[in-house]
Amino acid sequence: MYTARGKNDTTSIGKGYEVFLSFRGIDTRTNFTDHLYQALFKIGIHTFRDNEELHIGDKIDPAVRSAIHQSKIAIPIFSKNYASSKWCLNELMEIVKCWKQKQISVMPVFYHVVPADVRHQIGSYEKNFQNYEKKLDWETVKGWKVALKEVANMKGWDLEKVANRHEGKLIQLIVKEIWSELRKNPLSISDNLVGILFHVEKVMKLLNIGSNDIQTRIVGINGLGGIGKTTIARSVYNTIYHHFEGCSFIADARETFQTKGPVYLQSQLIINILNLENPNITSVDQGINMIKQRLYNKKVLIVLDDVDKNTDLNVVIGKCDWFGVGSRIIITTRDRHVLDIHGIDEPYEPREMDLDHSLQLFSKHAFKMDRPPKRYLALSTDVVNTTGGLPLALEVIGSSLYGLGDKKLGKGVLDNFDQKELVMKDMVEKLKKFPNGEVQKSLKISYDELEIEQQQMFLDIACFFIGMDKNILCYIWHGCDFFPNFGIEVLVQKSLIKIDDNNELRMHDQLRDLGREIIRQENLEEPGERSRLWLQQEILDVVNTQKGTKKVEGLCIDFNGYRAGHRRNYYGDDLCLMSEGFAAMTKLRLLKVDHARIAGNLVQSFSELRWLSWKGCPTQFTPTNSRKLVVLDLTDSAITESWMGWNYIKFAKTLKVLNLRRCYKLSRTPDFSANLQLE
Structure with a gap:
């Protein structure tokens, strides 16, 4: 909401004006100028109304000069006696100075005078300037002449031509134009923009x-x-x-x-x-x-x-x-x-920030500097890497760190550096486990707009399928009745996933973290009560202590490269999954146990399983319940043509994908005639 004050209330100087009125009091103070001022005041436009008759001397005082520099629009009202006031002419020169510096717009009003008279100092203006030329130095007079000529050439309002001498009509036109001009002010934008x-x-x-x-x-x-x-x-x-x-x-x-x-x-x-x-x-x-x-x-x-x-x-x-x-x-x-x-075929799609720009934006919010201090460069890089170049995350996380662990001295120098480092280290560790809530809230808007099946697909990707072939996933989700082709299109359109040149699904790190946090929020204390499990230590705990439930729909673990550094787990046994731990997970539809050693018969109760990946599986494994299985990946396995599992795979009527890559002990192709949908 705007506020307005009248001249000469100099106490309001410094509060910021929008319009400056320059006029000759004896001509317009009680009529046109007053009516214009009141009309601007009525709609809340903060206007400075100067009256040169109240000033002593010819030089404009600092308060009036400040008002001119603060204002966005100046309206000099040229009347018959305007040029008789040296004060008015000096105001006009200051206005032109600001205009040349692009600090102010100028909109002149010609009140019962001809613009040409003002422009060339003839007519009613001629006598005044003849007197000035006799009494004053030429440079001063020349400056006034130039200012009058420049302003008179600007677009303005001529009472005679524009309003046919109707002052009320002219005031309406001026107010409308001023309002329109002020409404076109630039939008506020952060000072911390990068790139x-x-x-x-x-x-x-x-x-x-x-x-x-x-x-x-x-x-x-x-x-x-x-x-x-x-x-x-x-x-x-x-x-x-x-x-x-x-x-x-x-x-x-x-x-x-x-x-x-x-x-x-x-x-x-x-x-x-x-x-x-x-x-x-x-x-x-x-x-x-x-x-x-x-x-x-x-x-x-x-x-x-x-x-x-x-x-x-x-x-x-x-x-x-x-x-x-x-x-x-x-x-x-x-x-x-x-x-x-709306037929917009090629919209602009901004990409994530690179590391250099990410560091700069983060530093502007965290340190109020263009680059992090050297002491914090490594930690800042760690923080930035968790954001995936997402500007919102960089701003929010950077702002949350500003001032934490700092002890301000007299000149604002950081004192307790060790505390600052500890705070940042904790922040890095926290972000790796728990994404920032404010960032997640913004991202979750798109997730909430998805239909249930599309949400399930989003969560599957976030937890298990980043980097997997789109066609394979379509087979899996089609078997889950998720309408995958439509769902993938929606996810792409909402910028929740991308499909790369290799036809593989990709997802921004912050979106991945969003999906995984949604799953974590299903039950903060008991992972076995969540719908998806992907962290190795949590899976070991859930399976080997039999804490899994029928709520678990997906489980993904890969022991390749993990076993070498962890030969024995805290149960005192080699890394091994107990088949009994899967017994309660009757709703499993997605299962990956690559290179795992499992004691017992794994799939005895998996009637809902659509995807099974067991790379490097042992020969004793047999997929006994494969009625709904769609994709089976046995890469790097030791199976042969006499493997007992072939007898059970025949019952997988919905099987479409079977991966036998690098199964080097398999010397000939098994009989797949019963698997009519195998592609």
Whole structure:
């Protein structure tokens, strides 16, 4: 909310003005200037109204000079006797000085004077300057002449031509223009930006600003939560907003649409662009009609930040012909499908930060420096590596470390370095086990929007399947009735996973940690009560103490390379999984026990198993219950053509993938005629 004060309340100097009025009191103090000031005051525009008659001497005092420098817009009101005041002319020179330094905009008003008279000091201005030239030094007079000429050449308002001598009408036009100009101020952005120019240039290229392109363009910025989409959009907005007649940046469009509805979103768009206090929109259809009717001839910039599939963009930006030629619309979203619907084929997808930029951003928040102090460089690198180059994580974690373990001395020098190091070491260890809650909260928004089957697929990937072939996973999930082709497409569109050139699924480290934390939260104390197990020590504990339950759907362990450094576990036996520990896990559908030694018959109760990976399995293993098995991986196993397991694999009617790579003792192909779906 703006505040306003009148001149000469010099106690308000320093609070920041928006408009500075320069005028000749004997001409306009009690009429035009007063009415204009009151009109600006009424809508909350903080205006400085100077009255040169109250000052002693010709030089403007520091308070008035400060008011000029603080203001965003200066309005010199040229009247018949304006040039008779040396005070007014000195004010004008200071205004021009600020204008040349791009500190202020200038909008002159010609009040019952002809602009040419002001520009060339003729007419009512001629006599005043004849006197000045006789009494004052030429440099001073020349400075006033130049200032008058420069301002008179600027776009302004002529009472005679613009309003046909109707002062009330002219004041309405001025207030509307001032309001519009002030509403187009840059958006606030953090001072700790790193590498932002690269992203701005990429988006600017898509927007095609500055060309003769008169089409309305819609550009998308797509990526996972916390990657910096909003910051990029704000930076682009600040770079180009002055090219447009009206601008609107609607933050948190998803949440606004869900909590306040489409009519509120339409109203915000109209208010921002047309500067209406209340457009009185009562229905969606009315809002659509108003947007189409009032904005079709305006060149506008619209940013809709954080849009999701539930945000009906058709009621807000509809078609391109709703807006004037040259308009630009930017949409940021986590969901690529939102952009596909609106025909945005090539959105900009910001990537994770590299190590150097990550360290710089982290350091700006953790140390208020561009680089970490040498003493903390190694620890800072460890912290940064846990973030996966995600800007949100770098900012949140860096800010949480700022000041911790520091003892401020007189000049702000760090004292207790050992304590600082201990704090950072603990932070590194904590982040390896438990991801930052604020970062996870932001990322979890996309997860919560998924359907149940898609959530299950996301969790499977996070816990087990990063780096696995997409086609193999589709077989597994199809056997689980998860509709994998559709599900994978949704996960990709929401930037939750990527598919690399080798057709393997990839996931950002922070998303992986999100999935694993969701599983950990299922039961903080008892891993055997969780749906998925992947940590080796937890698996050993759960299986060998028979703490597993029917809640366990997936278990993944690989003893290859693990056994050499841990020849015996704390049970006093070689690393060995007891088959009895699996007995209660009747809902297991995903099982990986690569290179494991298991005592007993492993699969006696696994009627729901779809994926079994047992690389390097012993010859005594037989998959006795394989009715729903879809993928079986026996790589590096010692099985032969006489292996008893072939008799049981015949009953795996749904088996589609069988991996026998590097089974060197297998001299001929077994009979697979019963496995009709094997591909």
